[in-house]
Each structure stands twice: as C-alpha cells, then as structure tokens.
Amino acid sequence: MxxxxxxxxxxxxxxxxxxxxxxxxxxxxxxxxAAVVLVEQRKRLTASKLRQPENRTILITGTDNAFGLNLARAFHKAGYKVIGADSRAGSPSSIAKRSRAVSKHYDLPRRFAGDEAPYVARSLFVIARREAPCLWIDCSNDLSQEIVADARSEIESGMSCKCLVLDSTISDRLSKRDTLLELLSTNGLPSPEFHKVKSRAQIHKILNHAPGQKKYLLGSPERDGSPTPRTLLPQRTLSQTYNKVSLVKVAEQSPMVLEESTESLKIYQCLAVVVRGSVDFFVARPKSELRHEPLLPDSGLWRAMRTYTNSMARLLDLSSSHLVLHFGLNEQVTQAGVLQQILLIECNTRVDPTFVLSIARKDFDDLSRVYRTLLERHTNGNIKSSSGDFAKSAITFTADQSRISRQxxxxxxxxxxxxxxxxxxxxxxxxxxxxxxxxxxxxxxxxxxxxxxxxxxxxxxxxxxxxxxxxxxxxxxx
Incomplete structure (x- = not known):
C-alpha cells in the first residue's frame, strides 16, 4: 500500500x-x-416585515453553496422571505435546509441527460408558480445554462417575476471562446488576437508580423462549446515552425483559428452584477488558490477592469445578469517604462461560489440592495421602488482598507x-x-x-x- x-x-x-x-x-x-434568543433577533425581523406589505418573496437557486447562502441571509435580514432550490436530490448534507434564513427549501430532481433541461426547468416554474416570488436569482453552479434559460422563458411568460438571467443566445456567445473574442474585437474592446485563417500562407504572414515574444495557438474552431487541441506557434526554430504548419490541414471550406496565447499572463478573476445594462457591483481578485483577498477599489487595475466591464455591458446590450470575467494582464516593456494592458480571455454567467471568500459578510447587504433595484418600476417617467426600505437607483460596491483583512x-x-x-x-x-x-x-x-x-x-x-x-x-x- x-x-x-x-x-x-x-x-x-x-x-x-x-x-x-x-x-x-x-x-x-x-x-x-441562547444568545440569539436573548437579543430577540426574530422580533426585529418581524417588525421590519410588517412595514413592508408588498410581495417580498425571493427565489434563490444555489443556496447550498456559500455564495447563495450568504445572499439568502442578507435578504432575510432585510425582511424578505427566501425560497431555496438546489439539485441535491434530498442530500442529508444540505445546509440551506437547516438555515433559518431559508423559509422553504426545494430539492430539484435529477433526470437523464436527454430530458434533463425541460423537466428541471418545468420543476422550477412549478416552484415559482406555487411561491409567487418577485425576483429569481440563480447562484447555482450545477444547473446547465439550458435549464436556466428554459426556466426563465417559462417564468417570465407565465407570471410577473424578475429574473437575473441572461438570454440563452447571448450567454452561449459569451461562454464560447471563439465567439467571445470575435464579439470583443468587433466592438473595439481589447482582447487577445484572434484570426480565422484559410491558408498556410496567411498563418506565416501573421507570425512574421508578430513581435518576437508573442505566442499563438493554432487549432480548429470550438465544437459545441468544447475546446479543441491547439498547436503552439512559433516553435523554437524556423524550420520546426514550417514543419508544424505544413502538417496542418487548412482550406477555404474549413478555416482554422489562430489566437494569441495567454498562458504566460497573470490572471485576475472578477464578479460583476449587471442591472439593466450597468455594472452595479464589482469585485476582482488574483486567480490563485492560496489568495482570496480582493483588489482595492481605489487601485488603477480595479478601476480599469470595472470600466472595461461597464463598456462591455453597454456595447453588447447585456440585460440583468451575473458575469464572471477572467482578465489577463499583458505587460509590454517600452522606453518610458512598463505598459500594462488588460485583455478579457474568458466570460461566463455562472457564479463561482469561491467568490464568497473575497466578499466581506457586511458587503452582502450592499449586494442584496443591488439585486433589489430590479424591483423598481417606472411611473410617469419617475422611478418608483417596490421595496420601501430601498429607494436608490444606483448602488456601487465600496470597500475600505480595514475590510480587506475581514474576508x-x-x-x-x-x-x-x-x-x-x-x-x-x-x-x-x-x-x-x-x-x-x-x-x-x-x-x-x-x-x-x-x-x-x-x-x-x-x-x-x-x-x-x-x-x-x-x-x-x-x-x-x-
């Protein structure tokens, strides 16, 4: 052994x-x-609920992970009734079932791959029809995008419930690397170089005009969102590069993809909450297993990534959703010093639960307020909030130096x-x-x-x- x-x-x-x-x-x-009973926490929450007669039910999928659970506690603290749903199939280790912040918890069924999406989506619609929530927030990382998109179409067409979910067409284009880079370059946003090559001569032309240290990956376009094997170019010598390219089967009818390699870049992971096309919550951190402290909001790198995300949401006409972005920091040495440029290399709409380690617990109250801006409605040209204790139309995430050590x-x-x-x-x-x-x-x-x-x-x-x-x-x- x-x-x-x-x-x-x-x-x-x-x-x-x-x-x-x-x-x-x-x-x-x-x-x-005993301590909770003595301070009469429940009475204070009940009193806050009595001041709010309107519908204050929130449906959160993904309450079993730390991010969804902390968000449910923030809504519960604000006087909302939280309904949780997870595809744990009745697991005894479910934490949300034992939390006082979750009024009722549902176990979503797990079906075979062939009928999983419509069946689970229909189950979500039945839960929403029964509980009549005013807002649905998807924080799950196990429900497929197809399930979430199908459930959104049924819920929004059958009842008055706001959904923090992107359209399936836009979500697919953002999750696939080829279409993402093409979208970014078309809208003039900085991104890794991306070329669709139709001949070997075109490949050599791009390699010859590239700076000496820049690397490229050559491969076939993605199929069904799955990455394909890529070849690193150029090789150590010119003859090895020509040999590699000569073995590639490229034609006018079957073009290849030549994109800039980002393996050597320092990666930063960001979480953004987009509400009506505007970024109202943003947190960024270095992508490392050992470090979860976020970047300070007053740093230049944080502001640059926030501005990039805001421009992306506006140019791509994104609605309300979560965005998890991966930025690569590209450094170029010039005579004046070192020039840093951020490049977006990956984007998806599924919340990474480990982001809870980069957000202080008190900041989840601000995050819940951002979600509640979705419940505002326009009346005679003015914004009227359906949540009486919250009347701000724009909330931005702020954190000071003292909170960083309290992650x-x-x-x-x-x-x-x-x-x-x-x-x-x-x-x-x-x-x-x-x-x-x-x-x-x-x-x-x-x-x-x-x-x-x-x-x-x-x-x-x-x-x-x-x-x-x-x-x-x-x-x-x-």
Missing part, C-alpha cells in the same frame, strides 16, 4: 481534531442559540493552512518559530472574529456538528 501524501496527512489530522473537539463545538452551538474563510482550510501545517513544519524545521507564531496569530484572530463562510452567529445551523463532519469528509476526499 502506497504511503499517504502530505496533504492526506493534514486532512486526516483535521478530521481527528474535529472529532475530538465535537463536544466543545456542540456546547458552543447551544450557547449560540470570509472556510474553517477546515484555515485549520490546515494556519494551524496543522505550520506545526508539522516546525517539527521538521525547529528554526522557524516566527512563522508558526504568525500563523497561530492569524488563526486565533479569525477564530475570534468568526467570519466563516457557512456559519453565521445570527443564523446557527441546527446540525453544526453534522455539517462539520460532512464538510470535512468532502475536504478529505477532494
């Missing part, structure tokens, strides 16, 4: 640690319940990176006590502030111990 890797040892120690501390966490859970986190990951791993490294390298003390300080600081992504003090989960074991077991298997 092969010995366990270092990461597997960390996870085994993590599971043992949680099992040993299970009685303590259970006692803390009951203390949490949310996942407790199992923090236990591994800030507690278990430094202690094990100190055993093998006793000359690093400063590193261990720094990690312990960060862990205790976050533990005392308790900004965990799933667990909220005002919304204690009835099965916190069960959630811990299930979540840790998934962490152990991944």
């Amino acid at each position: 092969a010995p366990a890797s270092t990461s597997e040892r960390y996870r085994i120690l993590l599971v043992i640690l949680v099992v040993v501390t299970l009685p303590i966490t259970t006692c803390l859970l009951w203390f949490n319940y 949310q986190y996942l407790l199992p990951d923090e236990l591994i990176t800030q507690l278990i791993r430094p202690c094990i490294e100190f055993i093998y390298h006793p000359t690093r006590p400063r590193h261990v003390l720094s990690s312990l300080y960060i862990f205790m600081y976050r533990l005392l502030l308790w900004d965990e992504a799933y667990y909220d003090f005002w919304d204690p989960l009835p099965a916190f111990w069960h959630y811990s074991l299930v979540f840790l077991w998934k962490t152990f298997l991944r």
Whole structure:
C-alpha cells in the first residue's frame, strides 16, 4: 500500500481534531442559540416585515453553496422571505435546509441527460408558480445554462417575476471562446488576437508580423462549446515552425483559428452584477488558490477592469445578469517604462461560489440592495421602488482598507493552512518559530472574529456538528 501524501496527512489530522473537539463545538452551538434568543433577533425581523406589505418573496437557486447562502441571509435580514432550490436530490448534507434564513427549501430532481433541461426547468416554474416570488436569482453552479434559460422563458411568460438571467443566445456567445473574442474585437474592446485563417500562407504572414515574444495557438474552431487541441506557434526554430504548419490541414471550406496565447499572463478573476445594462457591483481578485483577498477599489487595475466591464455591458446590450470575467494582464516593456494592458480571455454567467471568500459578510447587504433595484418600476417617467426600505437607483460596491483583512474563510482550510501545517513544519524545521507564531496569530484572530463562510452567529445551523463532519469528509476526499 502506497504511503499517504502530505496533504492526506493534514486532512486526516483535521478530521481527528474535529472529532475530538465535537463536544466543545456542540456546547458552543447551544450557547449560540441562547444568545440569539436573548437579543430577540426574530422580533426585529418581524417588525421590519410588517412595514413592508408588498410581495417580498425571493427565489434563490444555489443556496447550498456559500455564495447563495450568504445572499439568502442578507435578504432575510432585510425582511424578505427566501425560497431555496438546489439539485441535491434530498442530500442529508444540505445546509440551506437547516438555515433559518431559508423559509422553504426545494430539492430539484435529477433526470437523464436527454430530458434533463425541460423537466428541471418545468420543476422550477412549478416552484415559482406555487411561491409567487418577485425576483429569481440563480447562484447555482450545477444547473446547465439550458435549464436556466428554459426556466426563465417559462417564468417570465407565465407570471410577473424578475429574473437575473441572461438570454440563452447571448450567454452561449459569451461562454464560447471563439465567439467571445470575435464579439470583443468587433466592438473595439481589447482582447487577445484572434484570426480565422484559410491558408498556410496567411498563418506565416501573421507570425512574421508578430513581435518576437508573442505566442499563438493554432487549432480548429470550438465544437459545441468544447475546446479543441491547439498547436503552439512559433516553435523554437524556423524550420520546426514550417514543419508544424505544413502538417496542418487548412482550406477555404474549413478555416482554422489562430489566437494569441495567454498562458504566460497573470490572471485576475472578477464578479460583476449587471442591472439593466450597468455594472452595479464589482469585485476582482488574483486567480490563485492560496489568495482570496480582493483588489482595492481605489487601485488603477480595479478601476480599469470595472470600466472595461461597464463598456462591455453597454456595447453588447447585456440585460440583468451575473458575469464572471477572467482578465489577463499583458505587460509590454517600452522606453518610458512598463505598459500594462488588460485583455478579457474568458466570460461566463455562472457564479463561482469561491467568490464568497473575497466578499466581506457586511458587503452582502450592499449586494442584496443591488439585486433589489430590479424591483423598481417606472411611473410617469419617475422611478418608483417596490421595496420601501430601498429607494436608490444606483448602488456601487465600496470597500475600505480595514475590510480587506475581514474576508470570509472556510474553517477546515484555515485549520490546515494556519494551524496543522505550520506545526508539522516546525517539527521538521525547529528554526522557524516566527512563522508558526504568525500563523497561530492569524488563526486565533479569525477564530475570534468568526467570519466563516457557512456559519453565521445570527443564523446557527441546527446540525453544526453534522455539517462539520460532512464538510470535512468532502475536504478529505477532494
């Protein structure tokens, strides 16, 4: 039997640690319940609901992930009734079912691939018809775009409900790399070079006019949204480049795609909420597994990506939706210094749940207000809000320096990176006590502030111990 890797040892120690501390966490859970009852949190929420007689029901698909759950808590805090729906097929590890922020939770059925889209879309329509929500927000990452688009057409045609979902035609064009780059270049937005070549001579012409360090990928156009194998050009020598191109089958009837390679660029991931063609919420972060802190809004790079996204939403006539964008930072050395240019290399409309780690919990209140601008309506040329406690027509995301250190986190990951791993490294390298003390300080600081992504003090989960074991077991298997 092969010995366990270092990461597997960390996870085994993590599971043992949680099992040993299970009685303590259970006692803390009951203390949490007592504290919530004493401050009469429910009475305050009920009072806010009584001031709002209009329909205040929100349907959120994807409440089982951290992003959807935090959004449901923000709406619940504002006095809305939240209906959750997930395709977990009655999973016992569902967190949304045990949250007080979700008034009712539905399990969406899972069907075979052939009839999945119409069946699940019809199920979503039945849920919406039964609960009569005024707004539907899709935060799921497992429902296909076809299901979401079919459900949107049925809901908007059969009832008065706003949907934060893009049209299926526009969504398909944005998700496919070939059509995305073609859209960007047509509208004059900076993007990686993209050429449809119909002869080998055209390929050589583009390579000869390119700067010395620029690389290209040559391949067939995407089929059904799936990427195709690509060849990196130019090769190390001129003869190798000519040999590679000579092996390519290219003709007038079957053109190839030659696009700029972005593998060497530093990638930034952005989440934008577009409301009526305008970006009202925007957060950006470096795409890294170890770092989730967002860029500061006063940085030049943040403003450049925000401006780019706003121009894209306006030029492409995008309606209300989520946009997850991947920007590549291209650096060019000039006589005056280093010139930085951002290039959009990927775009989709599905929310990445890990973005919850880049957004402070208090900022979800601002995010919920942005969603609620969809409920505003025009009366005699003036904007009248259907949500009485919110009358602003434009909300922009703001964050200050002090909030950056208060980002949310996942407790199992923090236990591994800030507690278990430094202690094990100190055993093998006793000359690093400063590193261990720094990690312990960060862990205790976050533990005392308790900004965990799933667990909220005002919304204690009835099965916190069960959630811990299930979540840790998934962490152990991944």
